[in-house]
Amino acid sequence: MxxxxxxxxxxxxxxxxxxxxxxxxxxxxxxxxxxxxxxxxxxxxxxxxxxxxxxxxxxxxxxxxxxxxxxxxxxxxxxxxxxxxxxxxxxxxxxxxxxxxxxxxxxxxxxxxxxxxxxxxxxxxxxxxxxxxxxxxxxxxxxxxxxxxxxxxxxxxxxxxxxxxxxxxxxxxxxxxxxxxxxxxxxxxxxxxxxxxxxxxxxxxxxxxxxxxxxxxxxxxxxxxxxxxxxSDAVVRRNKLIFMNAWLREKGYPQAAPGVNATLDGLKVAAYTAARSALEPLRRNETMRRLLRSAVFGKKANYYYEAQKAAEQKKAA
Incomplete structure:
Protein backbone atom coordinates (compact mmCIF):
# COMPACT_ATOMS: atom_id res chain seq x y z
CA MET A 1 0.00 0.00 0.00
CA SER A 232 12.57 22.61 10.38
CA ASP A 233 15.59 23.85 12.30
CA ALA A 234 14.23 27.41 12.14
CA VAL A 235 10.89 26.30 13.59
CA VAL A 236 12.59 24.32 16.38
CA ARG A 237 14.55 27.43 17.36
CA ARG A 238 11.47 29.66 17.34
CA ASN A 239 9.53 27.13 19.42
CA LYS A 240 12.26 27.21 22.05
CA LEU A 241 11.95 31.01 22.15
CA ILE A 242 8.16 31.12 22.49
CA PHE A 243 8.29 28.42 25.17
CA MET A 244 10.82 30.43 27.18
CA ASN A 245 8.84 33.63 26.63
CA ALA A 246 5.67 31.95 27.92
CA TRP A 247 7.48 30.54 30.96
CA LEU A 248 9.15 33.85 31.85
CA ARG A 249 5.92 35.77 31.30
CA GLU A 250 4.14 33.42 33.73
CA LYS A 251 6.84 34.33 36.26
CA GLY A 252 5.96 38.00 35.82
CA TYR A 253 8.63 39.07 33.33
CA PRO A 254 7.29 40.72 30.12
CA GLN A 255 9.02 39.44 26.99
CA ALA A 256 9.86 40.89 23.59
CA ALA A 257 8.81 38.99 20.47
CA PRO A 258 11.39 36.67 18.86
CA GLY A 259 13.82 38.64 16.69
CA VAL A 260 13.65 41.89 18.65
CA ASN A 261 16.76 41.17 20.75
CA ALA A 262 19.08 38.67 19.05
CA THR A 263 21.44 38.37 22.02
CA LEU A 264 18.67 37.66 24.50
CA ASP A 265 17.08 35.24 22.04
CA GLY A 266 20.35 33.31 21.91
CA LEU A 267 20.53 33.06 25.69
CA LYS A 268 16.94 31.79 25.88
CA VAL A 269 17.58 29.15 23.24
CA ALA A 270 20.73 28.00 25.01
CA ALA A 271 18.94 27.79 28.37
CA TYR A 272 16.07 25.81 26.88
CA THR A 273 18.42 23.43 25.06
CA ALA A 274 20.46 22.73 28.19
CA ALA A 275 17.40 22.13 30.36
CA ARG A 276 15.68 19.93 27.78
CA SER A 277 18.83 17.84 27.27
CA ALA A 278 19.00 17.14 30.99
CA LEU A 279 15.32 16.19 31.22
CA GLU A 280 14.95 14.27 27.96
CA PRO A 281 15.90 10.84 29.38
CA LEU A 282 13.15 11.22 32.00
CA ARG A 283 10.52 12.23 29.45
CA ARG A 284 10.56 8.81 27.80
CA ASN A 285 8.25 7.60 30.56
CA GLU A 286 4.61 8.76 30.62
CA THR A 287 4.47 9.07 34.41
CA MET A 288 7.61 11.18 34.48
CA ARG A 289 6.33 13.41 31.66
CA ARG A 290 3.23 14.07 33.73
CA LEU A 291 5.20 14.82 36.90
CA LEU A 292 7.63 17.11 35.10
CA ARG A 293 4.84 19.11 33.49
CA SER A 294 3.13 19.52 36.86
CA ALA A 295 6.37 20.49 38.61
CA VAL A 296 7.23 23.20 36.09
CA PHE A 297 3.80 24.49 35.07
CA GLY A 298 1.35 23.26 37.71
CA LYS A 299 -1.73 21.07 37.36
CA LYS A 300 -2.99 23.06 34.38
CA ALA A 301 -0.23 21.50 32.29
CA ASN A 302 -2.06 18.16 32.30
CA TYR A 303 -5.52 19.44 31.32
CA TYR A 304 -6.01 16.66 28.74
CA TYR A 305 -6.21 14.05 31.51
CA GLU A 306 -9.53 15.45 32.69
CA ALA A 307 -11.70 13.46 30.26
CA GLN A 308 -9.95 10.23 31.21
CA LYS A 309 -10.27 11.05 34.89
CA ALA A 310 -14.01 11.66 34.50
CA ALA A 311 -14.46 8.35 32.68
CA GLU A 312 -12.52 6.45 35.34
CA GLN A 313 -14.52 8.06 38.18
CA LYS A 314 -17.82 7.18 36.54
CA LYS A 315 -16.69 3.60 35.99
CA ALA A 316 -15.60 3.28 39.64
CA ALA A 317 -18.95 4.65 40.82
Missing amino acids: TATIRADAATLAASYPTRHFRISHDLASHPLLQLPRLIELTKELEKDRFEYNSGKLQPNQKAEDTPLVDLTPEQVVSQIETAGAWMVLKRVESVPAYRAMMEEALLSIAKQLGYESLDGASFRDIEGYIFVSSANSVTPFHCDNEDNFFVQIRGPKFFHLFDNDDRSLVSEEMLESAPSKHRNLPYDPSFEARAKVYDLKPGEGVFVPYQVPHWVRTGDDYSISMAITWR
Whole structure:
Protein backbone atom coordinates (compact mmCIF):
# COMPACT_ATOMS: atom_id res chain seq x y z
CA MET A 1 0.00 0.00 0.00
CA THR A 2 1.52 3.31 -1.05
CA ALA A 3 1.43 6.57 0.91
CA THR A 4 1.68 9.54 -1.43
CA ILE A 5 0.90 13.25 -1.13
CA ARG A 6 0.58 15.40 -4.25
CA ALA A 7 0.38 19.14 -4.88
CA ASP A 8 0.01 21.25 -8.01
CA ALA A 9 3.55 22.13 -9.10
CA ALA A 10 2.86 25.82 -9.68
CA THR A 11 1.02 26.16 -6.37
CA LEU A 12 3.76 24.35 -4.51
CA ALA A 13 6.44 26.63 -5.98
CA ALA A 14 4.47 29.80 -5.25
CA SER A 15 3.06 29.03 -1.80
CA TYR A 16 5.25 26.59 0.13
CA PRO A 17 6.11 26.98 3.02
CA THR A 18 4.35 30.20 4.03
CA ARG A 19 0.86 29.93 2.49
CA HIS A 20 -1.82 27.27 2.82
CA PHE A 21 -2.93 25.35 -0.29
CA ARG A 22 -4.91 22.28 -1.32
CA ILE A 23 -3.26 18.85 -1.69
CA SER A 24 -4.37 15.35 -2.68
CA HIS A 25 -3.24 11.94 -1.40
CA ASP A 26 -3.83 8.19 -1.59
CA LEU A 27 -4.05 7.53 2.16
CA ALA A 28 -7.84 7.32 2.45
CA SER A 29 -7.84 3.53 2.03
CA HIS A 30 -4.62 2.88 3.96
CA PRO A 31 -5.19 0.01 6.44
CA LEU A 32 -3.43 1.88 9.27
CA LEU A 33 -6.05 4.64 9.11
CA GLN A 34 -9.23 2.58 9.17
CA LEU A 35 -11.46 2.55 12.24
CA PRO A 36 -10.74 -1.06 13.37
CA ARG A 37 -6.98 -0.38 13.36
CA LEU A 38 -7.46 2.90 15.22
CA ILE A 39 -9.41 1.07 17.94
CA GLU A 40 -6.37 -1.18 18.38
CA LEU A 41 -4.09 1.86 18.38
CA THR A 42 -5.87 3.23 21.46
CA LYS A 43 -4.54 0.16 23.32
CA GLU A 44 -0.95 0.76 22.20
CA LEU A 45 -0.43 4.43 23.04
CA GLU A 46 0.32 5.84 26.49
CA LYS A 47 -2.35 7.81 28.36
CA ASP A 48 -0.93 11.24 27.63
CA ARG A 49 -1.16 10.50 23.91
CA PHE A 50 -4.95 11.02 23.95
CA GLU A 51 -6.99 14.18 24.14
CA TYR A 52 -10.74 14.13 23.78
CA ASN A 53 -13.92 15.93 24.73
CA SER A 54 -17.38 16.63 23.42
CA GLY A 55 -17.47 17.77 19.82
CA LYS A 56 -20.29 20.23 20.55
CA LEU A 57 -18.03 23.27 20.73
CA GLN A 58 -17.79 26.73 19.17
CA PRO A 59 -14.82 28.31 17.36
CA ASN A 60 -14.43 30.70 20.33
CA GLN A 61 -14.76 27.93 22.94
CA LYS A 62 -13.34 28.81 26.36
CA ALA A 63 -11.04 26.02 27.49
CA GLU A 64 -12.47 25.94 31.02
CA ASP A 65 -16.00 25.48 29.67
CA THR A 66 -15.21 22.58 27.33
CA PRO A 67 -17.70 19.74 27.92
CA LEU A 68 -16.19 16.28 28.38
CA VAL A 69 -17.38 12.79 27.49
CA ASP A 70 -17.38 9.95 30.00
CA LEU A 71 -15.86 7.31 27.73
CA THR A 72 -12.48 5.63 27.51
CA PRO A 73 -10.29 6.31 24.44
CA GLU A 74 -11.20 2.90 23.00
CA GLN A 75 -14.91 3.61 23.50
CA VAL A 76 -14.66 7.04 21.88
CA VAL A 77 -13.21 5.54 18.70
CA SER A 78 -15.43 2.47 18.57
CA GLN A 79 -18.58 4.55 19.24
CA ILE A 80 -17.61 7.61 17.21
CA GLU A 81 -20.80 7.49 15.12
CA THR A 82 -22.90 8.19 18.22
CA ALA A 83 -20.42 9.50 20.83
CA GLY A 84 -20.75 13.19 19.96
CA ALA A 85 -17.00 13.43 20.60
CA TRP A 86 -13.76 14.83 19.23
CA MET A 87 -10.50 12.96 19.78
CA VAL A 88 -6.85 13.22 18.76
CA LEU A 89 -4.41 10.32 19.03
CA LYS A 90 -1.04 11.99 19.48
CA ARG A 91 2.50 11.07 18.47
CA VAL A 92 1.48 7.98 16.52
CA GLU A 93 4.92 7.96 14.89
CA SER A 94 6.01 6.13 18.05
CA VAL A 95 4.45 3.05 16.43
CA PRO A 96 6.95 1.93 13.71
CA ALA A 97 4.35 1.15 11.04
CA TYR A 98 2.82 4.62 11.33
CA ARG A 99 6.21 6.29 11.18
CA ALA A 100 7.09 4.38 8.03
CA MET A 101 3.81 5.43 6.40
CA MET A 102 4.36 9.08 7.33
CA GLU A 103 7.95 9.12 6.08
CA GLU A 104 6.88 7.61 2.77
CA ALA A 105 4.20 10.28 2.37
CA LEU A 106 6.58 13.12 3.24
CA LEU A 107 9.29 11.76 0.92
CA SER A 108 6.81 11.90 -1.95
CA ILE A 109 6.29 15.64 -1.43
CA ALA A 110 10.00 16.21 -0.75
CA LYS A 111 10.74 14.86 -4.23
CA GLN A 112 8.18 17.25 -5.72
CA LEU A 113 10.12 20.03 -3.99
CA GLY A 114 13.32 18.81 -5.66
CA TYR A 115 14.90 16.88 -2.76
CA GLU A 116 15.85 13.22 -2.57
CA SER A 117 15.61 12.88 1.20
CA LEU A 118 13.50 14.01 4.13
CA ASP A 119 16.47 15.75 5.70
CA GLY A 120 17.23 17.59 2.47
CA ALA A 121 13.70 19.02 2.54
CA SER A 122 14.09 19.94 6.25
CA PHE A 123 11.38 17.41 7.18
CA ARG A 124 12.73 16.78 10.67
CA ASP A 125 11.18 16.15 14.08
CA ILE A 126 8.33 14.29 12.36
CA GLU A 127 5.14 13.68 14.37
CA GLY A 128 1.72 12.26 13.58
CA TYR A 129 -1.73 13.13 14.96
CA ILE A 130 -4.91 11.25 14.04
CA PHE A 131 -8.28 12.93 14.56
CA VAL A 132 -11.47 10.92 15.03
CA SER A 133 -14.53 13.16 15.26
CA SER A 134 -18.27 12.64 15.42
CA ALA A 135 -20.56 14.41 12.97
CA ASN A 136 -20.96 18.18 13.43
CA SER A 137 -17.95 18.52 15.74
CA VAL A 138 -15.79 21.63 16.04
CA THR A 139 -12.11 22.11 16.78
CA PRO A 140 -11.88 25.69 18.16
CA PHE A 141 -9.69 28.51 16.81
CA HIS A 142 -5.99 27.89 17.45
CA CYS A 143 -2.48 27.80 15.94
CA ASP A 144 -0.02 24.88 15.78
CA ASN A 145 3.73 25.01 16.34
CA GLU A 146 4.71 22.90 13.34
CA ASP A 147 4.12 22.66 9.60
CA ASN A 148 1.47 20.15 8.61
CA PHE A 149 0.18 18.20 5.64
CA PHE A 150 -3.37 17.53 6.79
CA VAL A 151 -5.06 14.62 5.01
CA GLN A 152 -8.75 13.72 5.08
CA ILE A 153 -9.38 9.97 5.39
CA ARG A 154 -13.09 9.54 5.97
CA GLY A 155 -16.13 11.81 5.97
CA PRO A 156 -16.38 15.53 5.25
CA LYS A 157 -14.37 18.23 6.99
CA PHE A 158 -14.30 22.01 6.62
CA PHE A 159 -10.96 23.66 7.38
CA HIS A 160 -11.16 27.43 8.06
CA LEU A 161 -7.66 28.84 7.52
CA PHE A 162 -6.42 32.42 7.91
CA ASP A 163 -3.28 34.42 7.20
CA ASN A 164 -1.96 36.53 10.03
CA ASP A 165 1.14 38.36 8.87
CA ASP A 166 0.16 41.55 10.66
CA ARG A 167 -0.78 39.75 13.89
CA SER A 168 -4.21 41.41 13.81
CA LEU A 169 -5.94 38.13 14.61
CA VAL A 170 -3.47 36.55 17.01
CA SER A 171 -0.86 38.60 18.87
CA GLU A 172 2.75 37.60 19.49
CA GLU A 173 1.93 36.99 23.16
CA MET A 174 -0.96 34.69 22.24
CA LEU A 175 1.38 32.69 20.01
CA GLU A 176 3.61 31.86 22.97
CA SER A 177 3.31 28.20 23.84
CA ALA A 178 3.67 26.22 27.05
CA PRO A 179 2.06 23.08 28.53
CA SER A 180 -0.01 25.24 30.90
CA LYS A 181 -1.51 27.29 28.07
CA HIS A 182 -4.49 25.73 26.35
CA ARG A 183 -4.24 26.00 22.58
CA ASN A 184 -7.71 27.63 22.17
CA LEU A 185 -7.43 31.29 21.17
CA PRO A 186 -9.93 34.17 21.26
CA TYR A 187 -12.09 34.25 18.14
CA ASP A 188 -14.56 36.79 16.85
CA PRO A 189 -17.09 36.03 14.08
CA SER A 190 -15.76 39.07 12.21
CA PHE A 191 -12.56 37.08 11.57
CA GLU A 192 -14.48 34.86 9.17
CA ALA A 193 -14.40 37.46 6.41
CA ARG A 194 -10.67 36.69 6.16
CA ALA A 195 -11.01 32.90 6.15
CA LYS A 196 -10.27 30.54 3.31
CA VAL A 197 -12.52 27.49 3.81
CA TYR A 198 -11.29 24.18 2.42
CA ASP A 199 -14.10 21.68 1.89
CA LEU A 200 -12.21 18.40 2.32
CA LYS A 201 -13.33 14.96 1.22
CA PRO A 202 -11.45 11.64 1.48
CA GLY A 203 -8.36 11.79 -0.69
CA GLU A 204 -8.07 15.57 -0.26
CA GLY A 205 -6.14 17.71 2.19
CA VAL A 206 -4.46 21.01 2.89
CA PHE A 207 -1.00 22.29 3.76
CA VAL A 208 -1.18 24.17 7.07
CA PRO A 209 1.85 26.43 7.63
CA TYR A 210 3.47 27.01 10.99
CA GLN A 211 1.36 29.06 13.43
CA VAL A 212 -1.33 29.98 10.89
CA PRO A 213 -4.65 30.46 12.75
CA HIS A 214 -7.46 28.04 11.94
CA TRP A 215 -10.54 26.24 13.18
CA VAL A 216 -12.14 23.06 11.87
CA ARG A 217 -15.59 21.49 11.70
CA THR A 218 -16.92 18.15 10.51
CA GLY A 219 -20.01 17.64 8.36
CA ASP A 220 -23.00 15.36 8.81
CA ASP A 221 -20.95 12.17 9.14
CA TYR A 222 -18.09 11.11 11.37
CA SER A 223 -14.59 11.99 10.25
CA ILE A 224 -11.09 10.51 10.32
CA SER A 225 -8.17 12.81 9.48
CA MET A 226 -4.43 12.88 10.00
CA ALA A 227 -1.91 15.65 10.51
CA ILE A 228 1.56 14.68 9.28
CA THR A 229 3.76 17.32 10.89
CA TRP A 230 7.42 18.29 11.03
CA ARG A 231 9.67 21.07 12.26
CA SER A 232 12.57 22.61 10.38
CA ASP A 233 15.59 23.85 12.30
CA ALA A 234 14.23 27.41 12.14
CA VAL A 235 10.89 26.30 13.59
CA VAL A 236 12.59 24.32 16.38
CA ARG A 237 14.55 27.43 17.36
CA ARG A 238 11.47 29.66 17.34
CA ASN A 239 9.53 27.13 19.42
CA LYS A 240 12.26 27.21 22.05
CA LEU A 241 11.95 31.01 22.15
CA ILE A 242 8.16 31.12 22.49
CA PHE A 243 8.29 28.42 25.17
CA MET A 244 10.82 30.43 27.18
CA ASN A 245 8.84 33.63 26.63
CA ALA A 246 5.67 31.95 27.92
CA TRP A 247 7.48 30.54 30.96
CA LEU A 248 9.15 33.85 31.85
CA ARG A 249 5.92 35.77 31.30
CA GLU A 250 4.14 33.42 33.73
CA LYS A 251 6.84 34.33 36.26
CA GLY A 252 5.96 38.00 35.82
CA TYR A 253 8.63 39.07 33.33
CA PRO A 254 7.29 40.72 30.12
CA GLN A 255 9.02 39.44 26.99
CA ALA A 256 9.86 40.89 23.59
CA ALA A 257 8.81 38.99 20.47
CA PRO A 258 11.39 36.67 18.86
CA GLY A 259 13.82 38.64 16.69
CA VAL A 260 13.65 41.89 18.65
CA ASN A 261 16.76 41.17 20.75
CA ALA A 262 19.08 38.67 19.05
CA THR A 263 21.44 38.37 22.02
CA LEU A 264 18.67 37.66 24.50
CA ASP A 265 17.08 35.24 22.04
CA GLY A 266 20.35 33.31 21.91
CA LEU A 267 20.53 33.06 25.69
CA LYS A 268 16.94 31.79 25.88
CA VAL A 269 17.58 29.15 23.24
CA ALA A 270 20.73 28.00 25.01
CA ALA A 271 18.94 27.79 28.37
CA TYR A 272 16.07 25.81 26.88
CA THR A 273 18.42 23.43 25.06
CA ALA A 274 20.46 22.73 28.19
CA ALA A 275 17.40 22.13 30.36
CA ARG A 276 15.68 19.93 27.78
CA SER A 277 18.83 17.84 27.27
CA ALA A 278 19.00 17.14 30.99
CA LEU A 279 15.32 16.19 31.22
CA GLU A 280 14.95 14.27 27.96
CA PRO A 281 15.90 10.84 29.38
CA LEU A 282 13.15 11.22 32.00
CA ARG A 283 10.52 12.23 29.45
CA ARG A 284 10.56 8.81 27.80
CA ASN A 285 8.25 7.60 30.56
CA GLU A 286 4.61 8.76 30.62
CA THR A 287 4.47 9.07 34.41
CA MET A 288 7.61 11.18 34.48
CA ARG A 289 6.33 13.41 31.66
CA ARG A 290 3.23 14.07 33.73
CA LEU A 291 5.20 14.82 36.90
CA LEU A 292 7.63 17.11 35.10
CA ARG A 293 4.84 19.11 33.49
CA SER A 294 3.13 19.52 36.86
CA ALA A 295 6.37 20.49 38.61
CA VAL A 296 7.23 23.20 36.09
CA PHE A 297 3.80 24.49 35.07
CA GLY A 298 1.35 23.26 37.71
CA LYS A 299 -1.73 21.07 37.36
CA LYS A 300 -2.99 23.06 34.38
CA ALA A 301 -0.23 21.50 32.29
CA ASN A 302 -2.06 18.16 32.30
CA TYR A 303 -5.52 19.44 31.32
CA TYR A 304 -6.01 16.66 28.74
CA TYR A 305 -6.21 14.05 31.51
CA GLU A 306 -9.53 15.45 32.69
CA ALA A 307 -11.70 13.46 30.26
CA GLN A 308 -9.95 10.23 31.21
CA LYS A 309 -10.27 11.05 34.89
CA ALA A 310 -14.01 11.66 34.50
CA ALA A 311 -14.46 8.35 32.68
CA GLU A 312 -12.52 6.45 35.34
CA GLN A 313 -14.52 8.06 38.18
CA LYS A 314 -17.82 7.18 36.54
CA LYS A 315 -16.69 3.60 35.99
CA ALA A 316 -15.60 3.28 39.64
CA ALA A 317 -18.95 4.65 40.82
